Amino acid sequence: MARHNESPVGQSSFLHDDQLQKLVGDACARIQTELNCRAPFLGEQLRGWMAQLSPTGKAPDYFLQPRMFPLLRLPLWAARSFTAEPDGEFMADVIYSTVNGYYYIRLLDNLMDGHGTIELKILPATAFFHTEFQAMYQKYFEAAHPFWEVFRSAWFSASDAVTHEFNLDRIREAEFERITVAKLAGARIPLAAVGFRYGTGQSMQRWENFALALARWSQMEDDLFDWHHDLRNGKMSYFLTEANRRKGSDTVDAWVIREGFQQGVETLQRELCSLRDRARPLNCPGVVSYLDLRETILEDQKTRISEAFQVLRAVAVVVEAPTAQTPEWAHSLQQNK
Amino acid sequence: MTVQELFEKALHNSKFWKELSKDPAKALQAAGVKATADQVAALKQLNYEALDEVATAFGVGGTGNIT
Numbered sequence: 001m002a003r004h005n006e007s008p009v010g011q012s013s014f015l016h017d018d019q020l021q022k023l024v025g026d027a028c029a030r031i032q033t034e035l036n037c038r039a040p041f042l043g044e045q046l047r048g049w050m051a052q053l054s055p056t057g058k059a060p061d062y063f064l065q066p067r068m069f070p071l072l073r074l075p076l077w078a079a080r081s082f083t084a085e086p087d088g089e090f091m092a093d094v095i096y097s098t099v100n101g102y103y104y105i106r107l108l109d110n111l112m113d114g115h116g117t118i119e120l121k122i123l124p125a126t127a128f129f130h131t132e133f134q135a136m137y138q139k140y141f142e143a144a145h146p147f148w149e150v151f152r153s154a155w156f157s158a159s160d161a162v163t164h165e166f167n168l169d170r171i172r173e174a175e176f177e178r179i180t181v182a183k184l185a186g187a188r189i190p191l192a193a194v195g196f197r198y199g200t201g202q203s204m205q206r207w208e209n210f211a212l213a214l215a216r217w218s219q220m221e222d223d224l225f226d227w228h229h230d231l232r233n234g235k236m237s238y239f240l241t242e243a244n245r246r247k248g249s250d251t252v253d254a255w256v257i258r259e260g261f262q263q264g265v266e267t268l269q270r271e272l273c274s275l276r277d278r279a280r281p282l283n284c285p286g287v288v289s290y291l292d293l294r295e296t297i298l299e300d301q302k303t304r305i306s307e308a309f310q311v312l313r314a315v316a317v318v319v320e321a322p323t324a325q326t327p328e329w330a331h332s333l334q335q336n337k
Numbered sequence: 338m339t340v341q342e343l344f345e346k347a348l349h350n351s352k353f354w355k356e357l358s359k360d361p362a363k364a365l366q367a368a369g370v371k372a373t374a375d376q377v378a379a380l381k382q383l384n385y386e387a388l389d390e391v392a393t394a395f396g397v398g399g400t401g402n403i404t
Contacts, residue, residue: 228395305390307390311384312347318376
C-alpha cells in the first residue's frame with residue numbers, strides 16, 4: 001500500500017545528490033529493461049507497483065524521500081569517505097542490487113502487514129528481485145570471500161527478525177533491541193560490499209555500527225508516527241507496548257495526545273544527539289547534512305503536532321464533561337487575549 | 338464524545354472542525370453535547386487549522402514505510 005506524507009518536501013533539496021539521483025534513476029530503469037527482456041508480463045505489473053509506491057508516481061523518487069531510511073545513501077557516503085572517486089560501475093551495481101533487495105523486502109512486508117494491493121498477484125517477482133540483489137555481488141566477490149559470510153549473516157538475521165516480530169504480541173525494550181532493530185540488518189550488506197572493496201576493517205566497522213544505530217532510530221520514528229495506523233491494524237510495536245503499559249486508565253489515543261507523543265519525540269531528539277556522536281569519526285559531510293535535516297524535520301513536527309494536540313485536549317475537556325466548570329485552559333486563553 | 342473520537346474526526350472529518358470553529362454551540366449540539374457559554378467562548382479562540390497536521394502526520398499511516 002502506498003502510504004506517504006512528506007510535509008517538508010522543500011527541505012529535501014538539502015539532501016540533493018546528483019550522483020545518487022542518477023544511480024537510483026538508472027537502477028529503476030535497469031529493472032524495467034531486464035524485466036521487459038526476460039519477463040515482460042511481470043514487468044508490466046511491476047511498473048505499476050513501483051510507481052504506486054512513490055509519492056510522485058516516479059519509482060526513483062520513492063528512494064530519495066528525506067525521511068526515508070538512507071539505505072541507498074549509506075553505501076555512497078561510505079565509498080566517498082574511503083576514496084575520492086568511487087568506481088562508477090561498482091557503485092551502479094551496488095545501488096541496483098540494493099534497490100532490488102529493498103523491493104523484495106517491501107513486497108513481502110506489505111503482504112505480511114496486510115497493506116497489500118496487488119502484491120499477491122506479483123509475488124513471483126521475488127525471484128527476480130532476489131536474484132538481481134544477490135547476483136550483482138558475484139561479479140566482485142568470489143564464493144569463498146568473507147563478504148558472503150556478512151551477506152548470509154545479515155540477510156538471515158533480518159529474515160529471522162521479521163518472522164519473529166510478526167509473532168510477538170508485545171514488544172518490550174529487550175525485544176525491540178534484539179528483534180525489531182535486527183529487521184534492518186540487511187543494510188549491512190551494501191556497506192560491507194563497499195567496505196571490502198575500499199575500506200579497512202576499522203572504518204568499515206564504524207560505518208556498520210552507525211548504520212545499525214541509524215536503523216534503530218528510524219524504527220523508533222516509524223513506531224511513533226505509525227502508532228495510530230498500527231493500533232487500528234492490530235500491529236504491535238515498542239511504542240504501543242509502552243503506551244499500553246503507561247496509559248493507566250486512559251485509552252492509548254488519550255495517552256498519546258496527553259503525553260506519549262511528546263515523550264516519543266523527546267526520546268528521538270536525545271537519540272539523535274547520540275547518533276551525531278557516532279557519526280563524528282566517519283568524517284562524512286553527507287551524514288552530517290542528513291542528521292541536520294532530520295533534526296529540523298523532527299522539531300518542526302513536534303511544534304505543529306503539539307499545537308494540534310493542545311486543541312484536541314482543549315475540546316476534549318468540553319465534550320467529555322459538558323456541564324463542568326469552564327476549564328483552567330479557557331481562563332488562561334481569555335487572559336492572554 | 339471521547340478523545341479517541343475527536344482524534345478520528347481530526348483525521349477524517351474536517352467538516353466537524355469547520356463547523357466547530359464557526360459556531361461551537363451548534364456543532365456541539367449536533368454532536369449531542371451541551372456546552373456552557375464560557376466553554377463556547379473558549380472554543381472560539383482555538384486555532385483549528387493546527388489540526389490539519391494530525392491528518393498529515395498520522396492520517397495515512399504516519400511515516401509511510403520509511404524503514
